[in-house]
Amino acid sequence: MKKVAVVGVGETKFSGPQTKTEVELFGEAATEAIEESNLKPKDIKALFIGNALGDFEEGQGMLQAYAAENIGCLYVPANRYEGACASASMAVRDAFMWVASGYYDIVVAGGVERAATMGTGLATRTFAMFSDARYEYPAGVTFPAVFAMLTYLYADTYKIPLQKLREQMAKVTIQSYRHGSINPRAQFFGKNADMTVEKVLGSFVVCTPLTLHDCCPFSDGAAAVVLASEEVAKKLTKKPVYITGIGQASCGPLINQKEFLPRIRAREISSQQAYKMAGRTPKDIDLCELHDCFSIASLIAAESLGFFDYGKAGDAWEKGEADIGGKIAVNPSGGLKSKGHPIGATGAGQVYEIAKQLRGEVEAGRQVPNAKTGMTDTLGGDGGTLVNMIFERGW
Numbered sequence: 001m002k003k004v005a006v007v008g009v010g011e012t013k014f015s016g017p018q019t020k021t022e023v024e025l026f027g028e029a030a031t032e033a034i035e036e037s038n039l040k041p042k043d044i045k046a047l048f049i050g051n052a053l054g055d056f057e058e059g060q061g062m063l064q065a066y067a068a069e070n071i072g073c074l075y076v077p078a079n080r081y082e083g084a085c086a087s088a089s090m091a092v093r094d095a096f097m098w099v100a101s102g103y104y105d106i107v108v109a110g111g112v113e114r115a116a117t118m119g120t121g122l123a124t125r126t127f128a129m130f131s132d133a134r135y136e137y138p139a140g141v142t143f144p145a146v147f148a149m150l151t152y153l154y155a156d157t158y159k160i161p162l163q164k165l166r167e168q169m170a171k172v173t174i175q176s177y178r179h180g181s182i183n184p185r186a187q188f189f190g191k192n193a194d195m196t197v198e199k200v201l202g203s204f205v206v207c208t209p210l211t212l213h214d215c216c217p218f219s220d221g222a223a224a225v226v227l228a229s230e231e232v233a234k235k236l237t238k239k240p241v242y243i244t245g246i247g248q249a250s251c252g253p254l255i256n257q258k259e260f261l262p263r264i265r266a267r268e269i270s271s272q273q274a275y276k277m278a279g280r281t282p283k284d285i286d287l288c289e290l291h292d293c294f295s296i297a298s299l300i301a302a303e304s305l306g307f308f309d310y311g312k313a314g315d316a317w318e319k320g321e322a323d324i325g326g327k328i329a330v331n332p333s334g335g336l337k338s339k340g341h342p343i344g345a346t347g348a349g350q351v352y353e354i355a356k357q358l359r360g361e362v363e364a365g366r367q368v369p370n371a372k373t374g375m376t377d378t379l380g381g382d383g384g385t386l387v388n389m390i391f392e393r394g395w
Contacts, residue, residue, distance in 0.1 A: 001100040005233035005240035005394060007226050008037030009352045010110075014187045014221035014340030017117040022054050022063060025222040026112040027070045029345075033108065034071070037226040038236050041072030044226075045104040048079050048095040050087030050111030051344040056126050057114045073108070084130035085291065086380030087111055088223065089347030089387035093246050095227050096389075105232050110224030113344035116217070123218045127343075130381035132253035144207035144215060146254060146382045147294040151209055154262040154296060158311030166209055168314030169295035170200035173213050173337060175323055176292060180334020182365045187219050187340035214295040219340035223348035225355070238395060241355045245278025245390035247271055254382045267304040267379065270386040275306075278390040280373065282306030285390070287329040287357055287368045289350035290377040292337050298322075301377055302330060305388075329368045332357065347387065350376040358393045 010032025012025055020028075026049065034041060047068045054063045064078035081090040088111025095109035115123050128142045155165045177192035195213065203212035233240040247270035251257050257265060275281060282305060290305065292298040299313035307328045308316045321327040333339045333353040336346060354374035356362050374391045 002102055003230035003242055004096050004099045004227055005230060005242050006351065006355045006391065007228045007233050007236045007240060008033040008039070009225050009355045010036065011185055011223040011349055011352045012221045013185050014219045014342055014349065015116070016187065016220065018114055018220040021058060022051065022060065022112045022114055023066045023070050025114070025220070026067045026110065026224065029110060029222040030071045030108055030224040033110070033224040033226045039106065039226065043106050044073045044076060044108050046077045046098065046107045047073055048081065048091040048107065048109040050081045050083070050089070050091040050347060051113060052082050052084055052087050053113060053115065053118070053126050053344070056122065057118055083385040084380035085293065085341070085343040085346055086378040086385040086387045087344045087347065089350070089376065089378040089389065090248070090385070092225060092348060092351055093248055093387055093389065096243050096246055099227050099229055105229045107227050108224055109227060110222065110348040111345035112222035113342035114220040115342055116220045118218070120218065130384065135255070136253060143293065143382070144210055147296050148207040148210045150262045150300065151296045154300065157262060160311065160314065162209065165314060166201060167197055168317055169214060169299070170197040171317045172292065172295040172298045173200050175317065176331055176335045176337040179332050179366045180338025182363055183334050183339060184363070186334045186338055187217055188334065188338045192338065210294060216293045216336040216341040219342040221340060221342035221345050221349070223345045223352050225348060225351050239359050240394035241358050242392050242394045243389055244392050245274035245276070245280065247273030247277070247388045249273070249386050251383045257383055262300055263310070264300060264304050264379070264383045264386065266383055266386040267301065267377070267388070271305050271377070271388045274375070274388040274390050280390060284373050285328060285375045286371040286373050287332060287354070288375040288377060289331055289333060289335065289353050291379040292331060292335040293341060293379070295337070297379070298330065301379070305375070305377060324366065324368055332362070332366045332368055347376065347378040350378065351389070354391050358391060
């Protein structure tokens, strides 16, 4: 296999409802990535795009073909990936494999979504399609319900008083908001920097025990990356960021995962694949953009990825061990909670952040000092699809 590098990244601001179409949003992000790579659209050999709900958002099917044409990549193969919130990560992972195989030398991968434009009612209903449609949704299961149940199960499994766990989860939210408040691409840029435990716990209940500030927003946005073989990358940039490990695993309905919950077994398998391929361990990771759709999800993810012992992630957040300057910098972008969660674009947005961090190109206050190795973690559905990738500085 050939070594594969990220040579350019692009991203729109993640935001509330947008007037631009998904094709236009992706075009904005992809054009930025191509220009940053010192390339022209004609240099791109293939396009891989994540999108989960475009059919419902604006009635547009076959988004990938129109997106390729819109950015000037005429007649190239263009594929769309749907893996719920992990859609863009699936696209980047597959793009990596195509370049690593030697079949293509330069490709674009990314994702786009206009979830906020759908409105809360339609977005909630369509998000719920990524749980089991035959048994879970008819029983009233939506994603806030899934993670509310996991909160209770986590507290019971690790014998943590619910009130203490809720306070630890609030610390997760506060950290995310603080980072996102200084990220110009974040949905909550300039907002929520003064969040407190009391404000988190006192916000209205979405699904007990989760309150508003335990939950990520619906978002619109797009992100894209240009991947190139090592030989090509060295000609395009002095700061290539290499993908050194990838992993993907899947699970069925939540009930079929009951032997492992609140641990997400697919995440453990996927991350171990990535660690093994990269020849790394959790101790080698300087920062991680992980899937914090709800505050409890951060604790579960950080433990499944091996950063903290099971049942101890809340303590780690309280001690600052999950923050910049701690044991592992988690979500310096603000994460899904503060940067935003346009589900088809989220995974590519995580790659954008990791690449910028490893290059040292992030705003003061959220730059991880001397970061050399980063990881992404994207969860689709209620544990149905997990994708993990490891990135390393190439200079």
